[in-house]
Amino acid sequence: MNYDIVIVGASTAGSYYARRMAERGFSVLVIDRSARETISPDYDIFHMGKAEMERFGLPEVKKGDGIFAFMFEDQNMYSAFGNHPKPSCSPVIGMHKHDYIVYMNDWAIEAGAEIVYKASFAGLLFDENGRINGIEYEKDGEKVAVNCRLVCDCSGIPAVVRTSLPDNYGVEKFELTPDDMFYVILRYIDFKEKRSDWLHSDFWLMYKSWIAPSGMTDALIGIGSCSGFEQAEKMYELFTKNVKIPAHTVKWTERGRTPYHRAPYSFVADGFIAMGDAACLTKPNCGEGCTASLVLEDIAVDAAAAAMANGAYPTREALWCINKKYNDTQGKEFASLMALLTAIIRHTPKANEFLFKHDVIFSRKILGTMGEGGLELSINDYLKTLIFVLIGLITGNIKLWELKSVINAIVNSGMMTSLYERFPETPDGFDEWVKEAEAAWKKVGKMAEWSLV
Ligand SMILES: Cc1cc2nc3c(=O)[nH]c(=O)nc-3n(C[C@H](O)[C@H](O)[C@H](O)COP(=O)(O)OP(=O)(O)OC[C@H]3O[C@@H](n4cnc5c(N)ncnc54)[C@H](O)[C@@H]3O)c2cc1C
Missing domain, CATH: 3.50.50.60 (FAD/NAD(P)-binding domain)
Known part of the structure; x- marks a missing residue:
């Protein structure tokens, strides 16, 4: 054939x-x-x-x-204790x-x-x-x-x-490996008090958990966690302890894995x-x-x-432009976002609540463009972040190690953008670029290396 x-x-x-x-x-x-x-x-x-x-x-x-x-169409991102919604709107099917x-x-x-x-x-x-x-x-x-x-x-x-x-x-x-994947659990639920109007999505970044329509039951609650389903269940426990979810019964669950x-x-x-x-x-x-x-x-x-x-x-040479064109667009955005998220998740619910409340780091502007590319922060955005991070430190809402994570997140994210923008036009120079990339990803580490539970 x-x-x-x-x-x-x-x-x-x-x-x-x-x-x-x-x-x-x-x-x-x-x-x-x-x-x-x-x-x-x-x-x-x-x-x-x-x-x-x-x-x-x-x-x-x-x-x-x-x-x-x-x-x-309506989507909301919430703080660790389920407050300070950051709404966005785009049709999802x-x-x-x-x-x-x-x-x-x-x-x-x-x-x-x-x-x-x-x-x-x-x-x-x-x-x-x-x-x-x-x-x-x-x-x-x-x-x-x-x-x-x-x-x-x-x-x-x-x-x-x-x-x-x-x-x-x-x-x-x-x-x-298990550390390189998200283990996703979907609970199809009916609310105790019938709510047929659940036609939006709520997302809690801290726990990577969401409630969205399911099409068959009143809604579904999803959670994703690195390292295994057991870890995802532990995170679910913390999520339901910190966030009030309307009373419901679970009709059935589904599980799956997605690369991280x-x-x-x-x-x-x-x-x-x-x-x-x-x-x-x-x-x-x-x-x-x-x-x-x-x-x-x-x-x-x-x-x-x-x-x-x-x-x-x-040939490899003839197909190489795929690497270059991809890394010039989504490739660099995903690398930069992965580096940002890997470090920025390293904080406690208390710090998360503070940052959400004051619309810094977890701001409408940053969360609204996450994964879509094109985020441009102004001097005012940086200044506001700096002021509130300092207030957070003084009031004890943010610890020094959490501030370090935030700084790492921003530095690593910029490092990845610059690295992927320098992806070679031809296979010449690729080996050198890989050496640099290996060192950069080692610095970023893995999402699975830190967990709240
Ligand atoms: C619970 C959960 C919810 C998700 N929700 C979403 C969502 O809402 N939106 C979204 O965009 N993504 C979602 N994802 C991620 C999404 O499912 C995957 O990214 C997507 O399915 C990947 O598509 P794929 O074609 O690359 O691979 P797959 O969908 O995994 O398909 C691979 C195919 O290869 C076949 N195959 C495997 N091995 C062999 C073999 N040896 N020989 C021949 N054939 C083989 C398999 O049978 C399969 O049909 C979700 C993931 C999970 C786990």
């Missing part, structure tokens, strides 16, 4: 890339280890911003189609994930892509020069070999292709691109990955189409 492109994983990342490359006239095969009827079974309800769905031209959903669950993935699969097929279900990735194939030229997959106990020019890893957290690359092939092979790790330094190698959760492309402020991956994928559509024009083999 021969295709231009083979994609491993037919969820959001794989379906999107399959559709876009098929539209460009390439022959595309997608394999997924799941059956069509059971694809993406981990959890039911997920969200995407309406504006993002439109930006990427994703297939639309509407009331009554069995996929659409709800839409809301809630959908049933399995049904939307099937819909996206059909959207890819409509453009000419082929999908083989119940087919597990079994290994890479190489040409006489050691360059990737296909894959093997296993289906119904049989091994099937497929030749192609480009293999895309869209297999999610297991990153089955990326982790099976030969050593020194050009893309890191790291596997995610920097992206690989390079996404591309000869005949290879990593995308989606397989490349840790999740928003550092909330762990959402569906549209975050599409930013890279859109860049990779143009770049791979050019690299593969007239039957050419997509």
Whole structure:
């Protein structure tokens, strides 16, 4: 069998890339280890911003189609004790994930892509020069070999292709440990006192916890924590101790994991691109990955189409512009935000309450632009922060070690922006850049190294 492109994983990342490359006239095969009827079974309800769905031209959903669950606009971010809301407003669409993935699969097929279900990735194939030229997959106990020019890893957290690359092939092979993931627990609840009006989302940054519509019950309470589900449950206990949640009964729970790790330094190698959760492309402020991956994928559509024009083999050099263009945009924003959050979460509920109250650090301005890029702070913003941090220190609301975390957060975040802005235009200079990046990420550390519980 021969295709231009083979994609491993037919969820959001794989379906999107399959559709876009098929539209460009390439022959595309997608394999997924799941059956069509059971694809993406981990959890039911997920969200995407309406504006993002439109930006990427994703297939639309509407009331009554069995996929659409709800839409809301109002979002509030609260302090550690549930006060001082910071409102924001942008339409968010809630959908049933399995049904939307099937819909996206059909959207890819409509453009000419082929999908083989119940087919597990079994290994890479190489040409006489050691360059990737296909894959093997296993289906119904049989091994099937497929030749192609480009293999895309869209297999999610297991990153089955990326982790099976030969050593020194050009893309890191790291596997995610429990400290590199958010363990998310969703509780679908009904309020004791019926409240059918819960059509907004409340978020408590301190505990990474939220209450949002669920489409089926009155609401859902979510919590995410590094290191494991046990840790997430401990954090949930603290959250419900410090924040008054309306009396409710839990109807059922769902659990899942999402990456919380920097992206690989390079996404591309000869005949290879990593995308989606397989490349840790999740928003550092909330762990959402569906549209975050599409930013890279859109860049990779143009770049791979050019690299593969007239039957050419997509070399690492030809695909390199994907790294550069991505790091010039979302790449540097995510790196900077991850560095900021990793240090800034290191404070107590008391300090959090103080900062929320006075609208500094956790201000409407900063929280409103989190994950969206484009934050510009004025001299007045810095001055106000400095004054209130000093007042906090004098009144005992902020401890010196908490002030150090805030300073570290700001310094590390700036360091990452500058580092990613200097990402090399070509593979020359990459090794030097990686050395610098390794030292910078070591300084940032991991979110999991500090916890309230
Ligand atoms: C509880 C929870 C709630 C979330 N809510 C949101 C949300 O509201 N909005 C949002 O944007 N993100 C959300 N996320 C994150 C989001 O689910 C992921 O970022 C997104 O699904 C990643 O898509 P993907 O296509 O890269 O990988 P996945 O969705 O993980 O898909 C990978 C695919 O690869 C296939 N596969 C794996 N191994 C193999 C193999 N060996 N051979 C063949 N196929 C294989 C799998 O069967 C699967 O279909 C949430 C995550 C969790 C855990």
